[in-house]
Amino acid sequence: NAGVMQNPRHLVRRRGQEARLRCSPMKGHSHVYWYRQLPEEGLKFMVYLQKENIIDESGMPKERFSAEFPKEGPSILRIQQVVRGDSAAYFCASSPPGTQYGEQFFGPGTRLTVL
């Protein structure tokens, strides 16, 4: 049973470019979460999605960031016009529906570097 897949593992962008991060949840999981980890810090929640719905986006910056989880295909975290401060590790996690305590299974992360 494959775990949570994220690609690319490493992404380098120049300021002003767009970054697209992909996440394929574990089989049978319909809940996806995105977190950001700045160097030397813990994770910060960004967004929680179910298929075709954004459930909680309270951690998403108001501008330049968007996320989707379409009916078919992976979840996408999109960052437009990247700036140096966007450099971080972005983790995706997933959980099955009806989980008793909401345990989240994490992918390996995408390390974004903005030059």
Place this chain on the structure above:
Amino acid sequence: AQKITQTQPGMFVQEKEAVTLDCTYDTSDPSYGLFWYKQPSSGEMIFLIYQGSYDQQNATEGRYSLNFQKARKSANLVISASQLGDSAMYFCAMREGTAGNNRKLIWGLGTSLAVNP
């Protein structure tokens, strides 16, 4: 105010000994869950153990146990018989409310554990 506090930036332990990693939390919600994750140098986040606020007993998973002291709002991770492969960052996280209505995890800054041979 920090909702999850991990006061030990770095810890050392001798191989085969036990070590306790501290975590205190702050919430006014009577229902919550506490998680510990391990992040080795390779970067992935590995789930270790969970404790629910209403659980009567401390959680255990193999060599991991959680010392849950509700009145003190602490949820310390105990690793018994440390192994070299336990060297990693360890994060404490909290979910406020039930899993049915909130899935957002709030994270501490982590503790770096080094196991010495």
